[in-house]
Structure formats: C-alpha cells, structure tokens
Amino acid sequence: MKYVLLLRGINVGTSIRISMKELKTWLEELGLSNVETYLNSGNALFESESVKIDLIQLIEDTIYQKCKQRIPILIKTAPEMLSIAKAIPDDWRNDKTQQTYVAFLFEDIANENFLDDLPIKKQYLEIKHVHEVLIWNIKKENYNKSRITKLVSHSSYRKMTTRNVNTTRKLADMCRDL
Numbered sequence: 001m002k003y004v005l006l007l008r009g010i011n012v013g014t015s016i017r018i019s020m021k022e023l024k025t026w027l028e029e030l031g032l033s034n035v036e037t038y039l040n041s042g043n044a045l046f047e048s049e050s051v052k053i054d055l056i057q058l059i060e061d062t063i064y065q066k067c068k069q070r071i072p073i074l075i076k077t078a079p080e081m082l083s084i085a086k087a088i089p090d091d092w093r094n095d096k097t098q099q100t101y102v103a104f105l106f107e108d109i110a111n112e113n114f115l116d117d118l119p120i121k122k123q124y125l126e127i128k129h130v131h132e133v134l135i136w137n138i139k140k141e142n143y144n145k146s147r148i149t150k151l152v153s154h155s156s157y158r159k160m161t162t163r164n165v166n167t168t169r170k171l172a173d174m175c176r177d178l
Contacts, residue, residue: 001049002078004171005059006104007042007071008161016069018042026062038171041163042071045174052077074104074161078175080131085172087130092137093165099143100165103134109159119150134160 005027010018020037023044027035032046048055052075063071076084084102092100105114110132120127124146127136138146151157163171 002047002175003045003052003055004076004078004081004175005042005044005046006074006076006161006163007044007063008073008158010042010071011040016067016071018063018067018071020044022066026066027059030058030062036174038174039167041167042161043163043167043171045171072106072158072161074106076104081172081175084131084133084135085169087128088135088165088168089137092126092135096140098137098139100135100137101162102165102168103136103160103162105132105134106159107132109156114156117154117156119154120147121145135165 007018007023009015020040023042024035024037027044027046032048035044035046037044050058055075056073059075060070060073063069063073088100088102092098094100112129115122115127115129115134124142125136125138125148127134136148138148
C-alpha cells in the first residue's frame with residue numbers, strides 16, 4: 001500500500017527541527033520502501049504492507065526516540081490523497097486573488113459538526129469538509145473579514161495539520177508515481 005505521512009508542526013518558527021534527509025533515513029530503517037520526502041514541512045511518501053494504525057504508532061515512537069518530543073502525525077493512503085485532491089475545485093488555487101488551504105484533521109475532530117465550532121466567518125470564504133479534511137478558499141479581499149487567522153488560537157488547531165493547495169496536489173500527484 002502507498003501512504004502519505006504528514007507531520008504536524010515541524011520546521012516552522014521555533015518548533016522542533018527535523019531534516020527531511022533524517023526523516024527519510026528513519027523511515028527506511030523501519031523497513032518502509034520507496035520513501036520520498038517533499039518540501040521541508042514534514043511530508044513523506046512510502047510503501048508498506050502494514051496497516052495505518054500500526055504505522056502511526058511505529059513512526060510516532062521512532063520520532064520520539066530520535067527527537068525526545070512527541071510529534072503528532074497523520075497517514076493517508078494514496079487513494080485517500082487522490083480523493084482529497086480531486087475534491088478541490090480546479091479553480092481554487094493560490095495566486096494574487098485567492099488562497100486555498102487543506103487542513104488534515106485528526107480523528108477526534110474529523111467530523112462535519114466540527115465546522116460549527118470554528119471562529120471563522122463562513123460568509124467570507126468557501127469551505128468544504130471532505131475525507132476528514134477541511135478545504136477552504138478565501139478571496140484576498142475577504143481574508144481579514146473571514147477571521148481565518150483566529151483558527152490558530154482555537155482549541156482544535158492542535159488537532160490538524162495544514163498544507164497549501166499546491167502541496168496537497170503535488171502529494172497526490174506523487175501518489176500516482178510511487
């Protein structure tokens with residue numbers, strides 16, 4: 001099975017630093033095959049015969065042994081990643097007029113009711129809940145009105161990891177190539 005690994009909160013600001021070269025080595029040492037990393041934000045692709053739940057525990061424990069800190073991770077199968085990318089409208093992108101992001105949700109908040117608790121003004125953005133992710137698109141002129149920046153202070157923020165639309169689409173493309 002092909003998988004995408006998403007680490008939460010590494011290599012940003014004063015957070016824990018993990019080089020992608022190290023991460024690749026650690027994953028290969030676990031017996032995962034065809035390991036590739038993408039960007040420096042904690043994205044990796046690999047193949048394994050193990051199931052997700054076992055892989056999550058194995059990878060989280062390995063990262064803890066190496067870094068002495070717990071790093072939350074999410075794992076998506078290649079079909080899940082392709083389905084997520086397909087759910088993003090083609091005209092949603094990052095450019096001079098708009099921003100599009102994908103928030104991958106951890107299991108305890110990965111439901112549609114979660115949207116009601118967010119401190120955002122939904123009338124100023126388009127937002128979709130699909131495949132345990134939130135996908136949102138904001139026109140630049142509505143960015144501040146949407147209050148999307150309030151999301152980082154919400155209790156659920158620690159239970160998601162966010163990627164921009166370009167990264168999400170690239171990871172899905174890479175799933176096709178594994």
